[in-house]
Amino acid sequence: MAAKPVPVKKKAPEAKEQVATPPVNPRGVALKENDIQQRKVLSTAWRARAEYGWDAGIAISRYLAELKNGRLVARKCNVCRRVMVPPRMFCEWCFRPTDEWVVLENTGRVNTYSICYVAWDATRIETPQIPAVIEIDGASPGMGILHLLGETKPDDVHIGMRVEAVWRPAAERQGAITDILYFKPLGRKA
Numbered sequence: 230m231a232a233k234p235v236p237v238k239k240k241a242p243e244a245k246e247q248v249a250t251p252p253v254n255p256r257g258v259a260l261k262e263n264d265i266q267q268r269k270v271l272s273t274a275w276r277a278r279a280e281y282g283w284d285a286g287i288a289i290s291r292y293l294a295e296l297k298n299g300r301l302v303a304r305k306c307n308v309c310r311r312v313m314v315p316p317r318m319f320c321e322w323c324f325r326p327t328d329e330w331v332v333l334e335n336t337g338r339v340n341t342y343s344i345c346y347v348a349w350d351a352t353r354i355e356t357p358q359i360p361a362v363i364e365i366d367g368a369s370p371g372m373g374i375l376h377l378l379g380e381t382k383p384d385d386v387h388i389g390m391r392v393e394a395v396w397r398p399a400a401e402r403q404g405a406i407t408d409i410l411y412f413k414p415l416g417r418k419a
């Protein structure tokens with residue numbers, strides 16, 4: 230009946246003892262190759278056969294397939310009325326699915342560009358590449374794709390420049406953005 234104060238007094242010192250216990254060092258130890266060779270740790274030799282499929286999604290899959298057909302396609306949202314390229318199945322403005330496919334023109338205008346004298350591996354290149362964002366005719370303003378400009382000199386390139394796609398021969402197309410070789414100034418004969 231008067232047992233209450235007793236357990237309370239007992240518990241308090243126990244708790245203090247727990248706090249005073251030295252903590253276990255939780256840090257790991259770096260493994261050296263020797264540790265594995267000397268079998269200080271469990272190890273196994275194994276060649277991974279990681280086979281996997283990759284899906285570009287509905288919109289980009291159709292976009293790539295149409296490139297093989299020599300067409301640039303976009304998706305239209307009937308609420309904000311934007312025509313979006315590269316296409317997407319969901320309108321991030323209206324927060325709803327997009328409504329229909331639209332075939333775009335083969336032409337466009339340079340939105341922005343860069344004159345690049347360095348290759349992907351940081352080596353210097355003599356003839357510069359001219360990557361550009363090209364707004365495709367038939368898509369909404371500001372809707373562009375990144376590609377290369379060709380058949381033009383760096384000094385002749387300007388923002389707003391009219392360009393057209395130069396397609397790879399149909400038999401060589403793979404359903405990739407490289408099915409377009411580059412964009413050249415509009416109306417220029419190859």
Ligand SMILES: [Zn+2]
Pocket residue numbers: 306307308309310311320321322323324
């Ligand atoms: Zn929309």
